[in-house]
Amino acid sequence: MSRVERIRAALESALQPVSLDVLDDSHKHAGHEGARDGRGHFTVRITSEAFAGKAPLARHRAVYAALGDMMQTDIHALAIEARTPDEAR
Secondary structure, rough: OOHHHHHHHHHHHHHOEEEEEEEEEEHHHHOOHHHOOOEEEEEEEOOOOOHHOHHHHHHHHHHHHHHHOHHHHOOOEEEEEEHHHHHHO
């Protein structure tokens, strides 16, 4: 299973998103200091009811929590766009 697939599976399990895009942006950071250890750069666009009533920081923390150890082993940088279904409309 690729890293993108593992990220997707973890977020789907924890946050039951109504929409989810996971993009591997690692190629844009070739030669970057943080890319030398093999960890990647990713963008996550996620829409979930789990974010209702939560501030942006709490939403990001929920995404980080869902990814767990992957933040230490597979992910160097993560751009997050986290919305509720109402906000996505």
